[in-house]
Amino acid sequence: MNNKIIKGFSLHGSERFHPGEAEAVKRNTFIVEMEMPELKEGEILAETLYTAICESDVNATLCKPNFDWIQRPKVIGHECSAKILKFGPGNYGSLKVGDLFNPVAQLGCRKKDCPACRSGKWNLCPDKVILGYHKNGAFGQQMVLESDRVVPFTGGLNPEFGAIVEPLSVVVNAIYSKCDIKPGMDVLVTGCGIMGLMAAELARAAGARVAIAGIEQDRNVRLKAARKRNITTVVVSPEKNLLTRLNEGVRDGQGLLFGTKGKVDLLIECSGVPQALAEAIYTVKPEHDVCLIATYPNDVELDMTYITRQSLNIKGVTGSHREHFMIAQKLLVQGAFPAAHYINLYDFNHINEAFADSIQTKIIKAVIKMN
Ligand SMILES: [Zn+2]
Numbered sequence: 001m002n003n004k005i006i007k008g009f010s011l012h013g014s015e016r017f018h019p020g021e022a023e024a025v026k027r028n029t030f031i032v033e034m035e036m037p038e039l040k041e042g043e044i045l046a047e048t049l050y051t052a053i054c055e056s057d058v059n060a061t062l063c064k065p066n067f068d069w070i071q072r073p074k075v076i077g078h079e080c081s082a083k084i085l086k087f088g089p090g091n092y093g094s095l096k097v098g099d100l101f102n103p104v105a106q107l108g109c110r111k112k113d114c115p116a117c118r119s120g121k122w123n124l125c126p127d128k129v130i131l132g133y134h135k136n137g138a139f140g141q142q143m144v145l146e147s148d149r150v151v152p153f154t155g156g157l158n159p160e161f162g163a164i165v166e167p168l169s170v171v172v173n174a175i176y177s178k179c180d181i182k183p184g185m186d187v188l189v190t191g192c193g194i195m196g197l198m199a200a201e202l203a204r205a206a207g208a209r210v211a212i213a214g215i216e217q218d219r220n221v222r223l224k225a226a227r228k229r230n231i232t233t234v235v236v237s238p239e240k241n242l243l244t245r246l247n248e249g250v251r252d253g254q255g256l257l258f259g260t261k262g263k264v265d266l267l268i269e270c271s272g273v274p275q276a277l278a279e280a281i282y283t284v285k286p287e288h289d290v291c292l293i294a295t296y297p298n299d300v301e302l303d304m305t306y307i308t309r310q311s312l313n314i315k316g317v318t319g320s321h322r323e324h325f326m327i328a329q330k331l332l333v334q335g336a337f338p339a340a341h342y343i344n345l346y347d348f349n350h351i352n353e354a355f356a357d358s359i360q361t362k363i364i365k366a367v368i369k370m371n
Pocket residue numbers: 054055056078079166167
């Protein structure tokens with residue numbers, strides 16, 4: 001044993017809560033005290049520096065149906081920056097004690113005959129192990145990690161911003177591998193959680209004109225943050241859905257109409273709301289793309305004949321691997337994604353409050369100082 005007692009934020013209950021119900025934190029989570037296990041060959045002991053609360057962590061806490069598979073108890077957390085404290089037996093190449101890094105979140109299965117793992121696409125492994133869901137993760141003050149699944153920091157990245165490399169890496173995967181964004185395109189992002197906001201920022205940085213859509217309860221925090229960054233915002237409601245709003249005319253910062261006759265060049269769906277996706281496909285121009293970054297709590301009823309007749313391309317994106325992490329680190333160092341604008345910092349002692357605030361969408365992205 002490494003004999004230091006550390007704390008971790010652990011999922012234990014599986015009581016189902018609705019979105020927004022902060023009571024879930026009290027009922028489904030607790031703070032554990034634990035000792036880290038002895039290191040095996042190839043493993044490192046790391047001090048967790050800053051960990052961000054992911055929408056998936058919120059969904060796991062609420063025990064949404066697409067997150068009820070997580071075995072409990074489990075110290076969750078997969079978006080973090082960390083520092084190497086100690087090595088197990090073996091050769092660690094250029095890694096040194098004190099190095100700062102990001103663990104990748106999707107670790108793969110490590111089987112020699114797995115095509116995804118063999119090509120380094122751990123995110124596409126059918127039996128993938130995910131940090132903080134299959135094994136204890138980054139809401140522990142220390143972690144035991146496999147040394148070949150860490151991405152050392154580049155270019156003096158601030159460890160607080162380093163906590164959001166993982167979500168940004170997923171958006172990097174979407175924007176650069178799946179969305180063929182060309183300057184001048186009109187890109188609509190549905191859903192204004194951090195993934196939507198990151199997608200909006202990176203799509204604009206790639207030369208697109210961008211609008212981001214949310215609902216009434218997003219108006220004062222998430223959409224406001226987007227407006228401050230001069231991103232066009234759209235508030236949709238049951239009375240005025242996305243299609244209606246675009247047909248009525250959404251105007252950008254210069255007062256120009258967004259889209260062409262209510263249609264856009266690319267839709268990036270980040271809301272995870274089945275109805276939002278079902279409606280949003282009608283806003284895409286024929287032969288153009290719908291990129292899905294979200295997952296959905298139940299089946300989505302899509303008008304498939306419409307998709308056929310409009311020749312739409314539906315593209316899914318899941319997770320990220322090492323290359324996407326390296327690009328995300330560089331984007332943060334360069335300020336291409338303005339992390340400070342979207343982050344709220346909490347101490348570990350206030351982690352319950354950070355989860356409650358995240359569940360109630362009072363903030364955009366909670367980052368916890370873990371030690
Ligand atoms: Zn995440």
